[in-house]
Every structure is written in C-alpha cells, then in structure tokens.
Amino acid sequence: MRTNFPHIRLRWHRVGSATAVTAALVLAGFGTAVHADATTSSKVTWAATPCATPKKTGELACNSLRVTGGTTAFQKARGITPKAADAATPSGYGPSDLQSAYGLTSASAANGSGETIAIVDAYNDPNAEADLAKYRSYYGLPACTSASGCFKKVSQTGSTTSLPTSDAGWSEEISLDLDMVSAIAPNAKILLVEAKSATMANLGKAVNEAVTLGAKFVSNSYGGSESSSDTSYDSSYFNHPGVAITVSAGDEGYGAEYPAASKYVTSVGGTALSTSSTTRGWTETVWKTSSTEGTGSGCSSYDAKPSWQTDTGCTKRMISDVSAVADPATGVSVYDSYGVTAGWYTFGGTSASSPIIAAVYALAGTPGSSDYPAQYPYAHTSSLNDVTSGNNGSCSTSYFCTATSGYDGPTGLGTPKGVSAFTG
Template identity: 45%
Template sequence: MRVRTFALAAAAALAVAGLSAPAHAGTTATPGAPTGLSVRDVCGRPAPGDLRCFAQLRTDLPHGTASPGGTAPGRRGAASDGTDAKPAGFGPAELRSAYGLPDAGGADQTVAIIDAGSTPNLAADLAVYRQTYGLPPCTVDDGCLRVVNQAGEAAPLPGDQGWGPEISLDVDMVSAACSACRILVVAADSAAPDDLAAAVDTAAALGATEISNSYGGEEYSGTGRLAAHYRHPGVAIVASSGDYGYQIPQVPAAYDSVVAIGGTSLSTVDGKWTESAWSGAGSGCSAWTAKPGWQHDPNCPGRTVADISAVADPATGVAVYDSADGLDWAVAGGTSASAPLIAGVIALAGHPELFDDASYLYEHAGALRDVVGGSNASEALDCGGDYLCTGVAGYDGPTGLGSPSGLDGFGG
C-alpha cells in the first residue's frame, strides 16, 4: 500500500507542478553512463502540445563509416565508401543472436513506421544499411519499401520535421529483426497528437500488420480521447515507453491496446548475452488508464508501463545509417530503438492477431528472458527499490516481462 500510494502521489505532484520530461537539448551526459559518454535527443523539446520522438544519438563517437574496434559492438561489413569497415553499434547479426531470432520469416508481414515529417534520403540510406549487413534489398521499386503521407498518398510528402535520424533508426531496426518484412513509412503532417494518430489509422487502412510508434507525451486527463486510433483489431501496435526513467507514463504507450516497449542495457559477459534495466527506460503507473484484466502487478491500480523491452541504452547502442543529417554511420539508442525492433520480432513470428493488446505476452511470460538488475529511478522520483523502477525477477516497470528469447513468446 505504501508504494501504491507513493506512486500515485508522485504522479499527481508532477502533474500539478506542470513538470515534463527534461529537454535534453544538445549534448548531455547520460545518467549512470560510463565517463565520457554523451548523447543528444534527436527531437529536443517539442513545440507546445506536440509529441516527441525518443531517438538518442551518441555524440562522443566520431560520425562516419566506421569506428575501429567500436566503442559499442558492431558487425564487420562493407562501409558506404567501399572499404571493409566496422560500424560502431550492434548490427543485425548481434541483435538476432542476442534475442535468439531466426534469419528467416515475416515475408507476409508489413511493419508500419509512424513518424512526423519525412527525410529525403531514406530509401538510399536503408539500402546502405542493408547492404552493409548482408540483408536483402528493400526498395520502393520492388514494393518492399513504401513511403506515404498522412492521407496515404505517395505525394506530396510533408517536409522535414527534424525527425530524420528517428525515421532512419526505425526502418533499420525493423530490418535488423525481420529482413523479409515489408516496410510502410507513414509521414504525419506534424508532431501534433492528432496528426500522428491519423497516421496510425492510415497505416492500418493500408494493410499494416504491425505498427511501431517511437514517440510520446506525458499522459493527462485529456489524452484518452485519442486511444481509439491505437486500437485496430488484428494489428499489433507497439509504442516506446520513453527515455526519462520512472515518471508519469507516456502515451500512446499507456493505452491498454498498445504493447508498451521499455529499454535495457545489452552486453556480453564471457560470451553470453546479458541485460539489465536501462536507467533511461520509461516506466510508470497510469492515473488515467484502468488496469487491464491481464495485468496483475500489485502496486499500481492503473495500467503499468512497460510490457516488454529490448536494447535502448545508447551506451550499448545500435548502428544506424543516415546521410541527410550530417551523420553517416552513428550509434543510436532510446526506446525508439527497442520499439521498432520488437515490432519486427512480432512480424517475424507472424501472428499479429495475437497482439490486439499485450495479454499474449503476459500469458507466455515464461518464454521471455527475464531481465534482472538496474534501475530507472532518479533523485526527483524514486520508488524505493520497488519493481516499478527496479529490474527485479518477474515483472518490473522498466523492462516489463523481459526481452525476447526466440519466438515462442510471440506465437512463433
């Protein structure tokens, strides 16, 4: 009862005070990260009323085709300049190894990516990423890649909204998990909640089997009005839990029809993959969304975020390729990495109809890798070691039920 009361009181106090996620504009140190690690939020502080993307980029590594030896692990492959180089960050082979994923599957699935605005070199950049890691081509010409506006038309696309690296990260992570999946990018007119919600409806109408949303904003009494846009029976909808630790939950992740994706730190110890809760992974207890019947954690009377997780810590980040934003190869993180990765895993298993909500995961939690260790508490908001902000055995807020361990937990 003490923890439950604390969680609700803390959320209410933050709401009354008008506090929101830190701006993190420019380059900042990542809490709890190794000395010298610094990142920047791709989207910075959004305009009033807008949602923000959750992509983070490492700024302590030189951008370019390669990082010799790699501060974060990477897979050796041909870089964009034709040399044999090793992009820093985890590549598809490492991610498939870490999560026990098969190389084949998902050919009948279409994973939609919802983002604000467009980026000019997306098709070419995706080609570089996939060629570097030996993945099959996915192009507009062969019908694998489709980019449309909020109305579902190929043109005109909305202009750049500053989400370019986010869009590249999204398509790269879907490719890493499910190289045979088709990719549908729906470019919302803006980062306004109504535009992004309309883009989700468009994705579902165009036949998406999974829809990934790597953005959010703090839940409040009025955010429920858009919940219906994130409920499309037969379509698996996932959303990032956010990058600012234990706090008021983010929407759309807090909606009960959405699979909320938390974040981990991923590394190898003695040749074995290991994970712990990432300090930035979003978690929280909803004061506005009722407790789903399939969620039974004891210290939150409402919807608890998150449901499942994957790598999100930029200190153990993933490789991304983006030529339009002065990056070339870069190392990325944030729950913007884990959400499209999990969407790709669901697609790889091939049963999106099981994910009208997260209930299937709770019924098959034993097939997932339990993530133990780490915390996303802060000086401003601490749950006293409770599961709401601490990676504990069984369910916890930062990592949910754990991370993928093969496809059994996804109906595969």
C-alpha cells in the same frame, strides 16, 4: 512537465507556450549526457536528437539519443578505437548482434516474409529509402525498395506525393526505426507513414492510415506527458484488434508517458545490452543514466488496466510490457544522411526498442483478428529473458522502477528469447 537539468537539456511534452518551446530548443543544443558503466572502457557521451524537443506547442517528442563520443560496448568487445567525427564505419550493434541477443538467428526461416511493418513518425525524411538501402547493403540484407514493392512511404492521408515538410531531427528517428525493423525482420515489407506534425492527432491519424493500408505491426517511437484526453485517443487511434502496436516507454527515467500508457498497445522499455560468458552470451540490465534519463515506466493516471495485466500495485495501466536494448552506451548502428554528415551513427533510446519489438511480432506471424497482441507475452513468460537488475529512478512501489524476478515496470516481463512470447 519533466526536465533534465543535470544534463543541461530541457524537454517539454505537450508544451503550453511558444516561449517555452523556444527556450527548450535553445538549450537542447548545448547538452550531452555522460554515461559510464562496466560495459564500456571509457565514458560514452550522447545528445538528444532534435526531435527529442518538440518543434511547436502541443507536439510530442521522439525517444532517440545519438552517441557523440567515447567507446561503446560494441567497440570495446571488438577492439575498435573510435575516431573523432568518423562516421565511415558502424560502431553499434548490427543485425547479427541483435538477432543473436534475442534468440532470433533461426527464429523464423521466412524472416518476416509476407508481413508488413509500419513505422509512424512525424515530418518527412527525403533520404529515407536511400539511407535504408545503405544500411541493408552494408549488412548483406535483401534490398527493400519502392520499385520492388517492399518499401513504401506515404503521408498520414496515404498520399505518396503530397508529403510533410522535411525535418532533419525526425529523419534521424526515421532512419533508426527503419534500420531496426530491417535488422530483425529483413524479409518483411516496410511502410513508412509520415504525420504532417508531431501532434497526437496527426500521429494518431498516421497510425490509422497504417492499419488501413494493411499493416499488422505498427511501431511508434514517440511520447509525451499523460493527459485526461488519453482515453479518447485510445478509442480514436489505438483500438485496432488484430494489429500489434508497439510504443516506446520514454527516455526520461521513471514516469509514465502516453501513448505507451494506452491499454491497446505493447509498451516497450529499454535495457543495457552487453556480451557475457553466460550460455546466452548476453546480459541485460535496466537502462539508466540518471534519475532523469533512462527507460520510462510507471502507473498510468488515466488508462484502465487491461485484463491481462495482473500486477497488484497499480490499479490502472502499468508501463512497460516488454523491453529491448535502448542504452546509448550499448547502442545500435544506424545510417543517416539528411541534415548531418552522411554516414554511420550509434543510437540509443527507447526509439530503438519499439521497432525491434514490432519486428519480433512480425517474425511470430499475423495476430489473431480479434486479439490485442499486447497480451501475448503475458501468456508466455518463460519465453522471455527476465531482466532482474537495475532501476530507472526512485518510486514508492519498488517494482514500478526497479527490476525484479518476474514483472517490473522498467523492463516489463523481459526481452525476446525467440518469438514464442509474441504469438497468440
């Protein structure tokens, strides 16, 4: 069990008692993290979304954080003065920013056309399609509706009518996921699969349903502490050759989470993304707020090392494989309306980086039918932006928590530089 006492916020994974859950829920509402770095002109504050604390015993947490104040890197670069409680205008990175940062502006003329990207989350977002339409309309992306067949929302059993209980916290997560997929692969179809609760069993069944319904790309922005059951979860829910399954690495700094530790998935770490005067026009470092908040990474205690991972300090599965923006201070714009004031918000957390990478895989094309796409970046390391500065905590083996040239835990092999690293 890992806690974030410095931020007056507790987060339990696979909690053992209802009393602990209640305590976490009570405390979670009072804390905001404060972040200051060279990319911002003032301190940025953010709070964990409600789904970052499990609702019930045994549930997993989402990996999203919502900005509540201060000036983000996006606002500073554009001379925007933030207004208190003003959600009328986007204040985070949008599609053109993300496509520019990751070399995707002309990466694929089809922009994901013909591919289906699945988002797996818990509980129901009744406003998912309407909020998605707001985001896509504002940024001039093509409409993606259920009427056209572009968007589909189902339960973990595949039902379009018998959906889980609605939940405001997970609705924020769903909006974040849908918007990031739209930003990167605007012509792809989107399948939202909602688990009836945030247990690994139900979320895992939702992953299986997504694959059954034809998705070749499945994003998962949630996680929890590792357990001895993880290897059985691997075989039951994540062993899907020919499908690119991405999982966020976690938001609590150095330490391994599951299912990011699954040997069958692409584990996705998080960076701070800022504009720069370099040829690329952007620069990235490891996302870290403190030793207890930042991108996850680490050596699994249970999962075997996949054959394509060759780092020598960890004999089992190492997190992460690749990474993308996750720092709330350099966060992304999201439109959300369920349970909050309808409008624009800025989000961070590795919940942002996982759907970004899933969508990059979709731009790269359908994986080979017998392939585990997590191995693709390892064969194309020169086609990634190597992140070489920053850390996410303290560790006995340096690259587990500190960026370095080549592979490291917090950012993996790096961030997308076009789509070449994500194809077989």
